[in-house]
Amino acid sequence: MQIISQIFILLVIVIHLYIVWLEMFAWTTRGKKVFKQFKPELFEPTKALAANQGLYNGFLAAGLIWTFFIEDPNWKIYVAIFFLTCVSVAGIYGAITADKKIFFIQAVPALIPLILLISGFL
Secondary structure, eight states: OHHHHHHHHHHHHHHHHHHHHHHHHSTTTHHHHHOTTSOGGGTTTTHHHHHHHHHHHHHHHHHHHHGGGOOSHHHHHHHHHHHHHHHHHHHHHHHHHTOTHHIIIIIHHHHHHHHHHHHHHO
16 A cells, blocks of 8 residues: 555656646746636736745645655654645645646545555554
8 A cells, every 4th residue: 555655646746846847937838828717918927926836836745755765654654644635735725716627636646645644554
């Protein structure tokens, strides 16, 4: 079960690194193609806001990357549970406040290893 959790954690990391790139470095180019519901003239004025969001997503990815270097098995699981919970909450909040697709793109990939880790740990 731990191998499956780690595979899903890697998936969450990749998703968040993509979000970091998109929001911090490609907001005014690729962002327009991804967020089609926004008016094109909104991307330039919101560039700093998007970069700020990207930075937070980077911290989530960094926390999950950190779990691969923690040697103590209990500490590793606690840290993974913390960051996966943060990602899940962010995905659920994003789905409620912005776009329902965020739930499936961000929250579900984090909820799967979170449930596996919690069920295997209890």
